[in-house]
Amino acid sequence: SQTIHQWPATLVQPVGSPLSLECTVEGTSNPNLYWYRQAAGRGLQLLFYSVGIGQISSEVPQNLSASRPQDRQFILSSKKLLLSDSGFYLCAWSGQALGPQHFGDGTRLSIL
Amino acid sequence: SQELEQSPQSLIVQEGKNLTINCTSSKTLYGLYWYKQKYGEGLIFLMMLQKGGEEKSHEKITAKLDEKKQQSSLHITASQPSHAGIYLCGAGQSNSNSGYALNFGKGTSLLVTP
Numbered sequence: 001s002q003t004i005h006q007w008p009a010t011l012v013q014p015v016g017s018p019l020s021l022e023c024t025v026e027g028t029s030n031p032n033l034y035w036y037r038q039a040a041g042r043g044l045q046l047l048f049y050s051v052g053i054g055q056i057s058s059e060v061p062q063n064l065s066a067s068r069p070q071d072r073q074f075i076l077s078s079k080k081l082l083l084s085d086s087g088f089y090l091c092a093w094s095g096q097a098l099g100p101q102h103f104g105d106g107t108r109l110s111i112l
Numbered sequence: 113s114q115e116l117e118q119s120p121q122s123l124i125v126q127e128g129k130n131l132t133i134n135c136t137s138s139k140t141l142y143g144l145y146w147y148k149q150k151y152g153e154g155l156i157f158l159m160m161l162q163k164g165g166e167e168k169s170h171e172k173i174t175a176k177l178d179e180k181k182q183q184s185s186l187h188i189t190a191s192q193p194s195h196a197g198i199y200l201c202g203a204g205q206s207n208s209n210s211g212y213a214l215n216f217g218k219g220t221s222l223l224v225t226p
Contacts, residue, residue, distance in 0.1 A: 034213060043200075044200065044202075044219075046214070049213045059213065090154055090155065099160075100145055100157045100160050101157070101202075103147075103154035103155040105153055105154045106153065108152065
């Protein structure tokens with residue numbers, strides 16, 4: 001069966017520090033991968049999605065970036081975190097166009 | 113982009129009561145997905161609806177998509193404390209440049225009291 005892993009579960013970072021969140025999927029090949037952010041009162045916001053290695057599409061301009069160095073690995077990064085980057089970050093995968101997306105357990109990021 | 117409106121925003125029901133959550137879009141829904149989330153955790157996939165008039169059930173939860181594919185409802189029968197959480201609807205984006213990403217409603221927070 002397929003599983004998705006996100007880490008770390010929680011992270012506290014100072015403003016201006018770099019960020020790297022990792023997401024890996026097991027049990028499937030060539031998944032579509034997604035990064036979402038969930039902020040209080042704002043719902044779930046799509047940040048990036050990827051349909052293949054090295055293929056990244058950005059939905060919202062920001063100081064975050066994403067990379068997909070391997071088929072089942074998706075990384076969310078930032079060179080310098082802002083206070084507004086705080087939130088709950090969720091990674092998801094799907095196996096086909098408009099198929100259901102399956103989510104990881106999320107990373108709660110707090111910026112001080 | 114497509115916006116999804118969920119109602120109500122929050123709901124408190126007594127255990128054993130029935131309840132309904134609605135999800136409405138101004139545009140045709142290209143695949144409608146219902147998820148449940150417990151605070152601080154990931155989203156758990158419940159059901160997917162694609163055809164107008166489609167209805168699916170799983171245990172005590174029933175989801176429907178209207179014929180025009182612009183509104184969906186989630187109905188819980190004889191609610192239990194285990195049903196508590198945040199329910200989110202998501203829909204495929206009609207813009208082909210957005211791949212297979214989903215837009216989500218802001219969620220409905222459900223509390224079931226003894």
